[in-house]
Amino acid sequence: MLRILLSGAVIAALSSPTAAWQPASAQTSAGAPGSGFSGRPQVGGTYQTRIAPEIAVTGTGTETQRHKxxxxxxxxSVSGFARAFVTNAKLFDHVVNAENGCPKAIKIQVCYLQGSGCVSLDVPGYGRKEAVLGTMPSQKDFRFQFVEKF
Known part of the structure; x- marks a missing residue:
């Protein structure tokens, strides 16, 4: 009886259009209101996936904003790579590299895909900047999302 009640409650909750049951990508915001980070995040990573990046981050309802x-x-141009520790080959820093091909400095916020741990980067004009997003044991591949500040 309890199993039937719980399954009925789950079905009813999933069928109602509330914000609490949206995908995790819809719940994560690109930045705090007024922070300047807005728009749909861009997705990158260290490996190619079978699904398109646009499918992975949907539901924000805004267009992608990029400096052009x-x-x-x-x-x-934002990319990522894993750097092994010299002292322990099974520990990897997940590094994000951003290269700016324009004269104006651009600020971006980079997070693990649908994650909460984020780093901010100030990429100078015609320059590059790299930052460690996190450290993981035995995990070379990772995915990230980034949003530019306007």
Whole structure:
């Protein structure tokens, strides 16, 4: 009897359109209100997946905002890689590298995909910046999302 009641409650809750039952990507915000980080996050990682990045981060309801150069190409090129520790080859720093191809400095916020641990990067004009997103044991591959500040 209890099992029937619980399954009925779960079905009713999942079928109602409330914010509490949205996917995790819809619940994570690109930044605090007024912080300047807005728009749908861009997704990157150290490996290619079978699903498109747009599918992984849906439900925010806003368009992607990117700084662009005179020809309409995005100014920032953001990539990630894993760097093994010298003292322990099974520990990896997850490093995010951002390169700016425009004269204006750009601030971005980078997080693990659908995660809460974030780092901010101030990428100088025509420069590059790298930051450690986190450290994981025996995990080389990771995915991240980033949002540019406007």
């Amino acid at each position: 150069d005179f020809s309409g190409k995005p100014c920032l």
